[in-house]
Amino acid sequence: MKMILILNKKVMSLEFNRFRDHIKTLGLRLTPQRVLIFEVFLQTEGHFSVEKLFQKASDLDPQIGIATVYRTMKLLTACSLAREFIMPNGSILFEKSSTQEQHDHLVCEVCGKIIEFEHPKIRQYQEEVAQSRGFSIYYHRLTLIGICEDCKK
Amino acid sequence: MKMILILNKKVMSLEFNRFRDHIKTLGLRLTPQRVLIFEVFLQTEGHFSVEKLFQKASDLDPQIGIATVYRTMKLLTACSLAREFIMPNGSILFEKSSTQEQHDHLVCEVCGKIIEFEHPKIRQYQEEVAQSRGFSIYYHRLTLIGICEDCKK
DNA sequence: TTTAAAATGAGAATCATTTTCATTATTATA
DNA sequence: TATAATAATGAAAATGATTCTCATTTTAAA
Known part of the structure; x- marks a missing residue:
């Protein structure tokens, strides 16, 4: 090296x-x-x-x-x-x-394709939920598993 | 048996x-x-x-x-x-x-406590995101990892 | 330099899960 | 019912991803 x-x-x-x-x-x-x-x-x-x-x-x-x-x-x-x-x-x-950009994932169960997405509102509601239970969030995991457009055909 | x-x-x-x-x-x-x-x-x-x-x-x-x-x-x-x-x-x-009741989880990283929650708005936005990308969701996984009220003390 | 600490690669160990397989149990059929 | 076909079981082996161990090498510091 x-x-x-x-x-x-x-x-x-x-x-x-x-x-x-x-x-x-x-x-x-x-x-x-x-x-x-x-x-x-x-x-x-x-x-x-x-x-x-x-x-x-x-x-x-x-x-x-x-x-x-x-x-x-x-x-x-x-x-x-x-x-x-x-x-x-x-x-x-x-x-x-x-760096800062956080994101979550959509995964196609058929072809394995992974799509990233970001949704500020979801983030916000997560915070609200956590606060209402006295939690402080360190990080989260959100994955939506389904079937993508291509594989539907 | x-x-x-x-x-x-x-x-x-x-x-x-x-x-x-x-x-x-x-x-x-x-x-x-x-x-x-x-x-x-x-x-x-x-x-x-x-x-x-x-x-x-x-x-x-x-x-x-x-x-x-x-x-x-x-x-x-x-x-x-x-x-x-x-x-x-x-x-x-x-x-x-x-049966039908879906829910997500808050997990305390310190004591391992698991709290279930349900948030219709989050569910709704997940659907919107999926639709906008042409996905159909089969199921999802959402876990918020952090620290609970008791462990903060 | 010399010494002490850290990092490496190889392979062993781990550990949850899956698979294999000989045996047993169940179901369907004659 | 007896028989055949199929499925399920438990034990043990296999798997596979990750971690650990350890002898050796590398690096940094004194």
Whole structure:
């Protein structure tokens, strides 16, 4: 692993700063493996499994271990760069958590398509419900499972 | 297992009819084990694991196998008598799905308390979102994860 | 440098769930 | 009823995703 990678402009991003800061704050180390996995993560669109990231990372560094991918995804999740998404069948995917923008998911049970949506009113009512029960919400999970337009045909 | 049990008034319920009809519709058989697990399920309140049901069923029939509990919970879920609930940590609990009444959950991350709620407006907006994307919703999952009143103190 | 701490990869362990399979029970049929 | 066909069972093995262990290597600090 060449450390030159982390000097790459694309990588010296807000995301990278957040990742590095998180690691440093915990007194941990920014290793070539972590940087590699971070890059692969950042270059992956949509919703993806640890296995998928592991495959992509393996292409760049065949030495990498899947345990390190799991460990790094924990770090990325902890600093809110990644979000976990639980599929209806229970399998876990990750997605990039673009800074502030929160969103929920529509999942097609037939083709597996995942559509993101955002609805301020739903968010607002969730807060109301929580408050009325004395709860403070840390986060929420909302997934609508059904069938998409294409699969209806 | 005495078959007399299924003649018990408490058991000859709407729920039991639904369970039996579902099994018959699939061309399957109503066995003493299935009836026992059904009864244990019906007598269990709140949110519970397969392991918990297995323990209770084992008290009544030490011969029962946990695989049969899993298989029966699949049947109960398929005919909508049971609902799966995924805890924030990923573990799966079941709850009785009281006929029509749908609800969502507030989960306290500190003490594990689970509070059910229902909000028609949220339901309505979910439908709107789905329709606007051409989706038809089969079901949804909404969980608000946070901290409850007691644990805040 | 030398030392201490952290990270790694490989593989073992875990753990809930599913599958397999030989046996038993149930239902349908003659 | 007897018989055949089918389904269900329990035990144990298999599975598969994730976590843990640990010997070794890497990194940072003194």
